[in-house]
Amino acid sequence: SRPTAPHSKERVSYFYNLQASTESYGEGHPMKPARLGLTHELVIGYGLHNYMNIYTPWPASTTQIEAFHSTDYVDALKRVTPNNYDKMAASIKRFGLGEDDCPVFSDMWDYFRMSCGGSIMAANYLGSGASDMAINWMGGLHHAKKSVASGFCYTNDIVLGILELLRYYQRVLYIDLDVHHGDGVQDAFYGSNRVMTLSIHAYDGAFFPGTGSLDESGIGRGKNYAVNVPLQMGIDDASYHWIFKEVARNVIDKFQPSAIVLQCGADSLAGDRLGSFNVSIKGHGECVRFIKSFGIPTMVLGGGGYTIRNVARCWAYETSVCCGVTVPNELPETVSYDYYGPDFVLHPNLTSPDRYSPNTRASLEKIRHRIVEQLRHVES
Ligand code: V1S
Ligand code: CA
Ligand code: ZN
Numbered sequence: 476s477r478p479t480a481p482h483s484k485e486r487v488s489y490f491y492n493l494q495a496s497t498e499s500y501g502e503g504h505p506m507k508p509a510r511l512g513l514t515h516e517l518v519i520g521y522g523l524h525n526y527m528n529i530y531t532p533w534p535a536s537t538t539q540i541e542a543f544h545s546t547d548y549v550d551a552l553k554r555v556t557p558n559n560y561d562k563m564a565a566s567i568k569r570f571g572l573g574e575d576d577c578p579v580f581s582d583m584w585d586y587f588r589m590s591c592g593g594s595i596m597a598a599n600y601l602g603s604g605a606s607d608m609a610i611n612w613m614g615g616l617h618h619a620k621k622s623v624a625s626g627f628c629y630t631n632d633i634v635l636g637i638l639e640l641l642r643y644y645q646r647v648l649y650i651d652l653d654v655h656h657g658d659g660v661q662d663a664f665y666g667s668n669r670v671m672t673l674s675i676h677a678y679d680g681a682f683f684p685g686t687g688s689l690d691e692s693g694i695g696r697g698k699n700y701a702v703n704v705p706l707q708m709g710i711d712d713a714s715y716h717w718i719f720k721e722v723a724r725n726v727i728d729k730f731q732p733s734a735i736v737l738q739c740g741a742d743s744l745a746g747d748r749l750g751s752f753n754v755s756i757k758g759h760g761e762c763v764r765f766i767k768s769f770g771i772p773t774m775v776l777g778g779g780g781y782t783i784r785n786v787a788r789c790w791a792y793e794t795s796v797c798c799g800v801t802v803p804n805e806l807p808e809t810v811s812y813d814y815y816g817p818d819f820v821l822h823p824n825l826t827s828p829d830r831y832s833p834n835t836r837a838s839l840e841k842i843r844h845r846i847v848e849q850l851r852h853v854e855s
Contacts, residue, residue: 487527487797488606490593491515492534495613498586501578505748506627508586510783513811514612517791517821520807526798532596532611534588535635539595543634543663548622552629553584570623577624587630590614594636594776601734601772602643608773608797611636612790615738615778617657618684626655626684627779633736634663636774637670640734644772645669648732650723651676652762653740653778654750656687656703660738666697671730671853675719675743677751678705689845699852702726704842708751709832712758715743718839719762722846727769729850735771739763739793740778741786745825748781755826756789763793784814788821 496512518524540549551567560579573579590613597609614636616628633649637660640647649664651657651674664670676687693701704722706715742750744759766773775797780786788806795802804820806812812819 486605486607488597488600488609489518489527489529489794490532490596490609490611491529491613492531492589492593495586495589498580498582500580500627504578505781507781507783510780510786511612511777513783513787513814514790514794516809516811517787517807518794520809521791521795521802523791523794523798523800523802526800527610527794528606530596532589532592534585535591535595539635540588540591540630542638543621543631544619545622552587555579557581572624572629574624576626577629583629587616590616591630591632591635594632594774595639597774598636598639598643601774602640606772608767608775610775610794610797612777615653615740615776617651617653617738617740617778618655618659620659620662625659628659631659631663633657633660633738633776636776637664637736640736640774641669644733646671646730646732648726648730648735649673649738650735650766651738651740651778652743652759653738654743654747654752655682655740655779656684657738658684658686661686661691661701664697665693665701666695668696668700671700671702671726671732673702673704673722673726675704675706675722677708679707682751689842692849699849700730702846702849704846706752707833707838709753709830710834711753711826711830711832712755714832714834714836714839715752715754715758716761718842720765721843723762723765725847725850727771729853729855731855732771735766735769735773736776737763737766737773738776738778739790741780741789742778744780744782744785744789745827746782746785749779750781753826753830753832756785756792756822759789760792760796763796767797785825788815788823792821
């Protein structure tokens with residue numbers, strides 16, 4: 476069966492460079508750029524190119540990347556290669572490069588330029604009014620700091636995309652669905668009242684990166700413009716939706732953003748290799764549908780996601796949600812069809828219905844209450 480056409484013409488743009496999926500962080504590293512190729516195959520296999528405009532973004536220039544990152548850090552990123560790493564190791568350690576999480580790999584500068592270029596171009600397509608939604612699954616690398624690579628993220632395409640959006644819009648809302656806290660984006664705008672950051676994540680004192688408590692709420696002019704939803708492991712669809720919708724609705728009502736950036740890290744899915752939530756692909760996509768329903772220009776980005784067949788399913792499904800198209804559960808016969816056995820469907824049973832979750836209604840109510848109180852101090 477074929478996808479069902481949307482009722483009105485949607486204006487969705489999709490930024491992807493075919494080369495991105497061929498890069499590698501090295502053997503044994505959980506971050507696999509190949510998931511981008513799998514996603515793209517499903518997107519095309521489902522015929523979603525008929526409902527959006529697909530572009531190969533310009534790789535970001537040094538000057539564009541230096542809108543956030545420091546010159547000495549960018550120099551190091553450009554210069555270091557696996558061949559000269561031994562000679563440079565001592566001088567680049569301060570940049571977080573060469574650690575287990577952020578190894579030096581071939582073509583890494585090219586790879587991160589593609590990721591950043593996609594988010595910058597997405598911002599320009601939204602800002603100019605060419606698109607209502609702009610997708611970049613190569614982006615969403617939320618941990619990178621001004622001069623430090625962290626948690627598989629070397630450049631922060633999200634910060635660059637938001638800075639570009641701020642040229643067109645007064646207020647930008649950032650929403651982070653990744654199971655990890657969006658620390659790099661929060662830090663970059665911690666003192667700003669033009670960017671509100673909202674991250675929903677696992678938080679138990681040990682889980683990477685260790686930040687994102689309810690108490691982190693911004694400083695100076697940015698006081699109360701950082702919102703955190705720290706959750707326990709094992710949260711299910713019903714609880715995740717309830718808290719996400721309650722918080723997101725309140726944030727949007729109060730902050731009245733003129734544009735939204737939605738990071739869709741797929742490590743918040745059940746069965747992720749690093750994540751620990753009990754959320755289904757429909758459940759994850761429901762958050763995208765909910766944000767889309769506000770009709771505000773929205774940039775949709777990737778992020779984490781380490782069980783790669785499910786990352787591809789999730790992001791292909793979310794592309795269909797952005798396009799307003801219903802796609803069949805049977806997967807299209809792509810070249811990587813074998814990855815999706817034994818069920819070969821878009822929505823396999825990933826969740827465990829009997830799994831214990833310490834996220835009680837009372838604990839979630841408490842989080843909601845704290846955030847509603849915080850938002851009372853935000854001027855609307
Ligand atoms: N959790 C986790 C995890 N696993 C790894 C890892 C495992 C094998 C490797 F070969 C290399 C790395 N690192 C981590 C975390 C980083 C998680 C980053 C998530 C990124 C994102 O999804 O939010 C966005 C793309 N790092 C750590 O926990 C730090 C260590 C403390 C422990 C692991 N070792 C390898 C490094 C130091
Ligand atoms: Ca998050
Ligand atoms: Zn993550």
